[in-house]
Amino acid sequence: MLIIGANFAGLKAALSLPPYHCVSVFDPQPDFEYLPNIHELLSQIKKPSLLRCPRQQVIEKAGHRFIQQRIEQIDADKGIAVSDDGRPYPFEACLVAVGGINNTYGVPGAERFSMPFKSVSQCHAIGLRLMSLFQKGLSPTIVIVGGGLEGIEALGEILRRYRHHPNYRLHLIESGSRLLNQAPEAVATDIRYHCRSLPVKFHTRTHVKWMEHSRLGLSTEKTLNADAIIWTGGATAAPLLRKSGLCQKANQWAPVSETLQSRIYPNVFVAGDAAELPSPLSKQAYYALQTGLAAAKNMRRYLENKPLLKLRPSPKPMLVSFGDLQTYAIFGKTVLAGPSLAGLKEAAFHRTLSELDASGTMHTLIRAYHRYASSLKDLILPAALSFSALRRLPGVRIL
Numbered sequence: 203m204l205i206i207g208a209n210f211a212g213l214k215a216a217l218s219l220p221p222y223h224c225v226s227v228f229d230p231q232p233d234f235e236y237l238p239n240i241h242e243l244l245s246q247i248k249k250p251s252l253l254r255c256p257r258q259q260v261i262e263k264a265g266h267r268f269i270q271q272r273i274e275q276i277d278a279d280k281g282i283a284v285s286d287d288g289r290p291y292p293f294e295a296c297l298v299a300v301g302g303i304n305n306t307y308g309v310p311g312a313e314r315f316s317m318p319f320k321s322v323s324q325c326h327a328i329g330l331r332l333m334s335l336f337q338k339g340l341s342p343t344i345v346i347v348g349g350g351l352e353g354i355e356a357l358g359e360i361l362r363r364y365r366h367h368p369n370y371r372l373h374l375i376e377s378g379s380r381l382l383n384q385a386p387e388a389v390a391t392d393i394r395y396h397c398r399s400l401p402v403k404f405h406t407r408t409h410v411k412w413m414e415h416s417r418l419g420l421s422t423e424k425t426l427n428a429d430a431i432i433w434t435g436g437a438t439a440a441p442l443l444r445k446s447g448l449c450q451k452a453n454q455w456a457p458v459s460e461t462l463q464s465r466i467y468p469n470v471f472v473a474g475d476a477a478e479l480p481s482p483l484s485k486q487a488y489y490a491l492q493t494g495l496a497a498a499k500n501m502r503r504y505l506e507n508k509p510l511l512k513l514r515p516s517p518k519p520m521l522v523s524f525g526d527l528q529t530y531a532i533f534g535k536t537v538l539a540g541p542s543l544a545g546l547k548e549a550a551f552h553r554t555l556s557e558l559d560a561s562g563t564m565h566t567l568i569r570a571y572h573r574y575a576s577s578l579k580d581l582i583l584p585a586a587l588s589f590s591a592l593r594r595l596p597g598v599r600i601l
């Protein structure tokens with residue numbers, strides 16, 4: 203068995219498979235990355251090391267083999283995956299969990315002049331860039347492209363750290379008619395309320411037409427000068443899917459049945475963001491974990507000639523943080539809001555990492571201790587003890 207991609211879906215799948223399956227797990231990067239909290243690197247409330255754990259240690263502890271290589275192509279008919287150093291790896295069944303890649307929608311200059319927001323190292327680089335701009339005593343103008351979950355969380359973190367700075371400007375560009383259009387409108391209204399007296403300008407129904415060094419052109423014919431441009435515009439499918447014939451068109455996610463089996467190749471399963479189910483799930487870490495687990499179970503059943511099981515997704519509230527100003531827990535159409543809800547997002551972070559990083563070594567314990575200590579000091583205590591949060595307790599209102 204092969205697992206290609208070892209983040210949420212792939213790692214969860216690997217850890218659920220017993221050692222006798224002899225699974226080889228591929229990823230070009232050495233560390234698992236907890237992406238739902240990477241926006242906190244912008245305010246530097248989290249350090250990169252708190253959001254990572256080493257794959258080799260975790261995977262070997264589960265009795266499998268970690269190969270730090272990118273898979274370039276899968277030939278499902280022959281049952282072979284080829285790594286980027288040209289080595290072939292035969293398989294009877296394989297799980298593809300490669301997530302997505304940054305999507306700049308072909309905007310000229312965007313790849314070169316904006317900072318992507320998709321990994322720990324990218325967000326750490328943004329955090330350092332912001333710090334150097336603010337430390338120089340300049341009046342920086344920062345542009346965030348994208349008003350979805352990532353863009354809003356990025357904005358919140360910049361405001362957490364720098365909103366009391368005397369001089370700065372923030373622009374957020376969103377092509378849709380409102381912010382966070384996957385959430386009820388009340389969230390967008392509340393975010394605007396928190397920004398009402400801050401130098402933040404929201405440009406909705408606006409898209410970026412071109413980008414140059416420190417400048418970008420908008421569909422409204424306006425041009426903005428910017429000291430930093432952060433791109434959170436969205437994700438698209440990894441080229442491996444098309445190259446391996448797991449989808450028909452470029453930029454398409456891999457179509458799977460409700461059992462997570464590829465619609466094209468029965469010996470290939472797809473989980474996490476890369477999979478397109480008949481009723482598509484939102485691209486969220488908790489669904490990646492659920493689909494990873496279900497796909498691993500079905501891979502085993504496929505090899506044992508047993509009937510495959512349909513995925514029964516269990517929805518969870520979507521947690522959106524807006525720096526230290528607000529956290530939202532979104533249950534379908536109902537939204538709870540309150541800074542003290544930050545503890546919920548923090549609890550999800552600890553729970554998931556302690557499940558995945560359960561290698562049981564001294565290093566694991568040290569990492570867990572650092573995560574807890576840092577969260578307690580920088581996030582949980584300030585949120586729980588802030589005057590405005592206490593004043594609102596039982597604390598949380600329904601928007």
Ligand SMILES: Cc1cc2nc3c(=O)[nH]c(=O)nc-3n(C[C@H](O)[C@H](O)[C@H](O)COP(=O)(O)OP(=O)(O)OC[C@H]3O[C@@H](n4cnc5c(N)ncnc54)[C@H](O)[C@@H]3O)c2cc1C
Nearest residue numbers: 207209210211229237238273300301474475485486487490
């Ligand atoms: C900034 C940000 C904020 C987010 N916030 C939240 C949130 O608050 N809540 C939430 O639930 N979700 C959130 N998400 C979404 C969540 O992170 C994703 O849904 C989740 O990471 C998907 O997991 P995955 O395992 O499918 O893919 P990924 O986590 O993207 O992992 C894919 C892995 O595959 C590897 N890979 C890629 N190509 C190859 C190849 N050819 N060969 C081998 N390996 C390969 C990559 O290196 C990577 O490790 C956020 C995402 C981002 C970027």
